[in-house]
Amino acid sequence: MTSKCRITYCLSTAILLTGFAGVAGADQPDPFGQFNERCLVRGPDFQRTVTAAKDRDWPALATDMATSLAPVEDPVALEGWNLTAEGDGSFEALVVARASVGDSQVESCTMAFAEIDAAAFERRLVDETHAQASGAKNGQGRVRKFLEASSSERRKAITVDLPLYPNGHDEVIVSVVSEQQIEN
Template identity: 30%
Template sequence: MPKTYLSLTLAAAWLASPLAHADGVDRALDAFHATCLAHGPDFERTATLAKTRGWTPLVDGAALAPVDAMKAFRGWQVTGDDLPAGTMVAVTRATMDGRSVQTCSLKLFDVDRAEFEKRFFHRTDAEKIGEERKGRQVSRLFILIAGNRKQLVHLTSPAVRSTANAIIASSIVDD
């Protein structure tokens, strides 16, 4: 009898724990926050982090960049348990509306995009300032304060729910 009681008590404690409810969406949000939002995009810091952690450089990952007028691009396929499986990370130095900016992007796979966006709003003070549909993708632009900096956040995902659940989450800050 005491074994059964202990087992039920442990099971109830586990279900009440936030760890029991952590899933791929929470892990994806944590990865985006730690890599891009907490300190804002930082080209050199991210390149150093990638080298330290042994991430595999991307040959071409320009599609990860949220800004077209790039001056410099570095991208990596994440290896190890640092971030969710298959994650790609990219940083750029670019020009946007005549200003120098830095960007940091994560491409995350097997993430429910609607749930990602819902939890993103729950965790931040983001305000939606735009939306664009282009072909099979929808891009949403938000503004928020994170890492003591005003940041633009650009979320890009498939427009149709039946396509693969992948999302590109990017942060953009003035350089």
């Protein structure tokens, strides 16, 4: 199954599953704020995220859905959670993975959202990260944009999958990948 098809399938399936008891709430940051907090500020951190999920008792995301949302192929470790708030009609998922890319060990953090404003999300992503565009790939009804951002600690590759024609009630998948940080 192609990535484009996997993404559409996953979000469509996920929207049907929004009856899960959720963990998000009115006090949660907006979608970009959540992605920024959970994935971007310190970069992907597989172990930190797994620990937070266990501490907060987040419900697991189906393995096939987590796999389809991961931006890395053949992950050596993969975990995902459904963060959908009960009864709000939206969808939110978080997936973290570890993989080998060439000689490097990388970690990724992905969030998927439904029923958000894709244009506003993209503007904040670019404005707040000062990310530089490094390419784009159009699909049927969707565009995948590739960005690069750097902090003093590490370089980050960001991918954001958006509708070609956002309408304010959109599906967005955003990932960040960077080299694994080893704590000494």
